[in-house]
Amino acid sequence: MNDQKPDSADMLLGYQSQRLQDLIEEILHCCKERTSHLSKKFDIPEAELRCLMLFGEERYLTAKGIAQKLDVAKSRVTKIMNGLIHKNLVESTDDPKDARVKLIGLTQEGQRRSKELGAIMTDLHQKLLLEFEPEQRKMVISCLEVLRSSMEAVKNQMV
Amino acid sequence: MNDQKPDSADMLLGYQSQRLQDLIEEILHCCKERTSHLSKKFDIPEAELRCLMLFGEERYLTAKGIAQKLDVAKSRVTKIMNGLIHKNLVESTDDPKDARVKLIGLTQEGQRRSKELGAIMTDLHQKLLLEFEPEQRKMVISCLEVLRSSMEAVKNQMV
DNA sequence: CTAATATTCTTCATGCTATGAACGATCAAA
DNA sequence: TTTGATCGTTCATAGCATGAAGAATATTAG
Numbered sequence: 001m002n003d004q005k006p007d008s009a010d011m012l013l014g015y016q017s018q019r020l021q022d023l024i025e026e027i028l029h030c031c032k033e034r035t036s037h038l039s040k041k042f043d044i045p046e047a048e049l050r051c052l053m054l055f056g057e058e059r060y061l062t063a064k065g066i067a068q069k070l071d072v073a074k075s076r077v078t079k080i081m082n083g084l085i086h087k088n089l090v091e092s093t094d095d096p097k098d099a100r101v102k103l104i105g106l107t108q109e110g111q112r113r114s115k116e117l118g119a120i121m122t123d124l125h126q127k128l129l130l131e132f133e134p135e136q137r138k139m140v141i142s143c144l145e146v147l148r149s150s151m152e153a154v155k156n157q158m159v
Numbered sequence: 160m161n162d163q164k165p166d167s168a169d170m171l172l173g174y175q176s177q178r179l180q181d182l183i184e185e186i187l188h189c190c191k192e193r194t195s196h197l198s199k200k201f202d203i204p205e206a207e208l209r210c211l212m213l214f215g216e217e218r219y220l221t222a223k224g225i226a227q228k229l230d231v232a233k234s235r236v237t238k239i240m241n242g243l244i245h246k247n248l249v250e251s252t253d254d255p256k257d258a259r260v261k262l263i264g265l266t267q268e269g270q271r272r273s274k275e276l277g278a279i280m281t282d283l284h285q286k287l288l289l290e291f292e293p294e295q296r297k298m299v300i301s302c303l304e305v306l307r308s309s310m311e312a313v314k315n316q317m318v
Numbered sequence: 319c320t321a322a323t324a325t326t327c328t329t330c331a332t333g334c335t336a337t338g339a340a341c342g343a344t345c346a347a348a
Numbered sequence: 349t350t351t352g353a354t355c356g357t358t359c360a361t362a363g364c365a366t367g368a369a370g371a372a373t374a375t376t377a378g
Contacts, residue, residue, distance in 0.1 A: 016297075129172060144182040259374070
């Protein structure tokens with residue numbers, strides 16, 4: 001294939017990596033727009049929405065747990081919780097077993113909103129998949145799977 | 160395969176869309192970490208780094224142009240520029256043709272940093288590609304290409 | 319030529335995101 | 349029972365981002 005041009009493989013790689021960089025940036029931008037759109041639609045800050053979606057299985061979460069799941073500092077969680085409590089979407093009760101921790105749970109309204117949000121997200125990603133042919137869908141997912149692993153791998157190589 | 164369960168296609172779609180959602184979130188998180196890592200490494204805020212990378216071809220940019228490229232308000236650009244000027248990475252001169260506009264260009268140091276940053280980004284994405292077999296690379300890119308288009312399409316469907 | 323309108327950038331007030339240090343309360347273990 | 353760890357909060361700080369208002373300049377219509 002590259003018997004004439006000496007470094008055509010390198011050029012291809014260069015071209016492809018630029019393309020990859022652009023694509024990732026565009027996808028990132030798209031996701032950011034989606035998040036901000038939902039935040040405006042629900043009239044709830046993005047961080048609070050993200051938090052609202054954490055209550056999938058569990059009935060109660062702790063501030064520490066939320067901090068880990070959201071990957072933010074504990075102090076950030078306090079602030080987010082204040083917003084959610086103020087909006088009556090979440091309520092906190094003392095853990096009977098340990099007076100240090102507070103159990104945070106969704107209110108009725110919180111559950112409603114959380115479900116609504118979850119449904120929108122699921123619907124969104126389903127629509128995304130439906131843009132592909134059924135046979136392609138598996139491929140897209142496995143593609144992203146490898147991409148994610150590669151990103152982790154490359155991240156760990158970073159200085 | 161699905162001769163017994165009636166709605167296994169729906170279940171598959173549901174499963175896949177959940178998987179897609181998780182994957183996108185993980186990839187997003189990875190990108191965010193990368194950005195924040197570079198910001199710390201260069202000791203320059205993320206927005207300023209993003210701006211620094213805008214000077215690829217053009218010698219000069221205007222505040223308006225930067226605002227469009229970064230997709231932020233003009234007032235935000237003023238602030239970012241103050242930071243960059245203060246760090247001596249960028250300098251602004253009056254446009255001789257139109258006294259309203261200021262031409263913003265990289266200083267020597269700014270050019271150095273900009274190049275350095277670009278090299279790191281390219282290297283990063285090259286490493287990412289090298290995690291794949293050569294035949295797979297094309298596929299990953301076309302996958303992302305379709306994914307991006309689909310996202311745009313779905314975005315336009317959003318209420 | 320001039321008055322009205324556009325454009326370009328800045329300033330200011332506001333609000334969200336996020337961190338880290340310091341702190342008080344509580345728990346667990348030596 | 350002291351000592352050390354854990355949990356949540358408060359506070360100071362910094363970055364991100366917008367939109368309204370304004371000053372300077374350009375353009376255009378009359």
